[in-house]
Amino acid sequence: MSHQVRMLPLGDSAIRMEVGKTISKETNSLIRAYLYLLKETKMVGINEWVPSYTAITFFYDPFLISYEKAAEWLYELSAHLQKVKLPPPVIYDIPTYYGGESGPDLKRVAEINNLSPEEVVSIHSSESYLIYMIGFTPGFPYLGGMSEKIAAPRLSKPRGKVAEGSVGIAGEQTGIYSLESPGGWNIIGRTPIKLFDQHREHPFLVESGNYIRFVPVENEEYEKIKIEVDRRVYQLTTRVMEGTHELSSGFKQ
Known part of the structure; x- marks a missing residue:
């Protein structure tokens, strides 16, 4: 070092x-x-x-x-x-519904990169993204490691409202809107997971130095998870990276 x-x-x-x-x-x-x-x-x-x-x-x-x-x-x-011996990083598995009303810019990202929407989803969900920092709004993770194959410039006119949980792309960055807010990122999907909740013992769900992996789910599964999150009974899947091994654990929303 x-x-x-x-x-x-x-x-x-x-x-x-x-x-x-x-x-x-x-x-x-x-x-x-x-x-x-x-x-x-x-x-x-x-x-x-x-x-x-x-x-x-x-x-x-x-x-x-x-x-x-x-x-x-x-x-x-x-x-x-x-x-300093840092603890092994954790991978948070974030269920994500891509496209449709939840991902209005998925087709745009696909067209910019001469890909199909399905290919964009496949590439985006195939990586584990390092959380470099939290910012913009409470709990918003700035993630590194996204493939340049699905990079896309910010929208020329930002939206006045972007829904909480929206998964976006801006340049070669990807991230998750932790709260409803204005924003100019390309929205390709949405997660029902709450990244920030002031009523939790630990309001911030994720920490810098750990990783996020997006797990594609269908709309029915998204709605089911959303209900469980609202009831505070959903168990978020996490994996502790221990060398080449990954140990499963859980985190209740």
Whole structure:
């Protein structure tokens, strides 16, 4: 894990720590290692941190700690990165109904790439996508690893409302709308799974550093799962990646 970090002041009570210059699994692992150390080693005055693709932003209380002291402490943490053993990532299996009213842009994505809608679904659901970061709206996962064969530019005119659970493509990125919101991504399907629920003990369903795999389901199965999710009895399938083995487990919605 050889690397260099760069500290930059952000306003009068935040620090932006640049961990890497490119979006990569290695940079993501470094960010996760820092987050692990931050949880294990509390620092008075550091109130919150927000990870992104290549950096972490730290918010501090200037009445409790100076910029210089906060930056010095963050630099010191890097000396312990080699000792961090991150837990194996989890794959979340996300049931997804593609096309129809749930995926109004599926045909557009197919036409752009000279594919059939079925081929787009097959390609999109064949990968396990690394969750690089959460942002835009609470619980919205930015995913890496999508095939360029199904890449498509954002809509020229964003929609005023995109339904919660909508699965979209923008350029070579894919993601899931965690809440109803405006958006310009190409919507190819929808999942009944709630990625954000303020009434759950853990409001955010997924975490950066883990993976998402989209599992195609028919409309009837989608509606059945939606009812179970609403009743809070649905068991989300997860798989812990342990070397070349995957251990099945469950997560109740």
